[in-house]
Amino acid sequence: MISTIVWGTGNVGRAAIRAVDAHPGLELTAVVVHDPPKVGRDAGVLAGLDRELGVAATDDVHAVLAGRPQAVVYAASGDIRPDEALADVIRAIAAGAVVVTPALYALYDQRNAPAEVRDPVAAAVAIGGGSLFASGVDPGWGNDVLPILISGLGTEVDVIRCQEIFDYTTYDQEDSVRFLVGMGQPLDYDAPMIAATVPTMVWGGQVRMIARALAVEFDDIREVVERRPLERTVETAAMGTFEAGTQGALRFEVQGIVAGEPRIVVEHVTRIHASCAPDWPLPPTGDGAHRVIIEGNPRIEVSVEATDEKGNRADGGNATAVGRLVGAIDWLVAAEPGLYDALDVPLRPAVGRLGARRG
Incomplete structure (x- = not known):
């Protein structure tokens, strides 16, 4: 089992907790929060599950990373705090973790990312041996692997x-x-x-x-x-x-x-x-x-409608984006340390999850 933490419990973080819990190769070992009222609450409750997961949320990032998790789903916002999000991700990579995140827009296409963003991440990889895969919540697969796949049908x-x-x-x-x-x-x-x-x-x-x-x-x-x-x-x-x-x-x-x-x-x-x-x-x-x-x-048109358990399409889209990121973790752990993008990381099938719904 790959020890995995979820950092952030907003719309993306809640979906990430559910995705990690559902993945047969991952073990949720910690949840990091910034809102004091969430500290100590069970991850299952924060994620909207109907059961507890036995993992209490914490705001002690140092202690969590000192535990050397193998993977981090960084779900905190990067929209209005891009510098802080980058610093958090660098810290996790330097601790040796594989990090998947939608928060770092500039690193979706890491080959062409600005040097001031890419170079510190590459340095953290060299120091700690971690990796990074950034992909969007709009969702990333809808703007990269899906159109590329469909283009091959024409x-x-x-x-x-x-x-x-x-x-x-x-x-x-x-x-x-x-x-x-x-x-x-x-x-x-x-x-x-x-x-x-x-x-x-x-x-x-x-x-x-x-x-x-x-x-x-x-x-x-x-x-x-x-x-x-x-x-x-x-x-x-x-x-x-x-x-x-x-x-x-x-x-x-x-x-x-x-x-x-x-x-x-x-x-x-x-x-x-x-x-x-x-x-x-x-x-x-x-x-x-x-x-x-x-x-x-021929002209080809494909529409994807994802709905979460409350019937919300926007949150359903978030969930599919998170599924792409979480589903990549085992591949990234087995790969060499480095920076990866959507063309590097294969779309992973739901191995072990068919008919295995929990709760």
């Missing part, structure tokens, strides 16, 4: 388009929705997620990985952003009121330009209510989906 490929389409009406993540993405804010609000160069920083690596897999060189990466106002005030159960006239929908693209045309595109279409921007792409059913479209001969 005879001719003109455009590869990866879409995340979500209605945030029931999403319980108010700070991210209101302040990071800008829902409910004036249309001239400077939302950090769509500030110039930020979409490329977050999703450009996935565009580059698709290009690398297809042996394509692109001329440039471009960003296209469009925002729509709410035509009426809407109420949400999880986040309260969003006023008419404020941002109600956001659509942006990160485009890999080949011969002057956008050929590899990662696109996000998000709303705070289904009534806003009805002419934009919609999920096949429910409140969200991930879609890959291969324009070419």
Whole structure:
């Protein structure tokens, strides 16, 4: 059994605890929290399971890493604390752990990461013998391995388009929705997620990985952003009121330009209510989906709808992203220490988990 800790118990961390517990080759040995009221609480309770796991949450990072865990699922946020997240991950790698995380956007495509991010991680690998695999929660597989796999089914490929389409009406993540993405804010609000160069920083690596897999060189990466106002005030159960006239929908693209045309595109279409921007792409059913479209001969379209146990599609998407990361741990432990990306790490089958639901 591979001793594994989960660091952070937000939306991603809760899914990570459940994923580690369900994996037959992993043993959950510690859970790290930052919120004092969570200290001492059982991991199963924090994860929303109907049973305790016998692992009490702690805020003593030093003691946890001193125990030399083999793997760390780093689930704490990197959105508004990127420097702190990087420092945490470096600390775990230097302690000898394999680290999987969605928090370090710049390292999704680790080969082209800025030196100021990549070099300290590489130094930690050399010191401690750990490894790093970073992949997204949007989810990463939807913007790398899935489109690459599907592209191989076509005879001719003109455009590869990866879409995340979500209605945030029931999403319980108010700070991210209101302040990071800008829902409910004036249309001239400077939302950090769509500030110039930020979409490329977050999703450009996935565009580059698709290009690398297809042996394509692109001329440039471009960003296209469009925002729509709410035509009426809407109420949400999880986040309260969003006023008419404020941002109600956001659509942006990160485009890999080949011969002057956008050929590899990662696109996000998000709303705070289904009534806003009805002419934009919609999920096949429910409140969200991930879609890959291969324009070419033949035209191929694949939509993936993941739903968690409470029926939430956004959290279901998080769970699949976490499943990809947690499922890679045993491969990473067996591999040489180093930095890895989605093209290095194979998508792992659910060995030992078919029909083995617990609880």
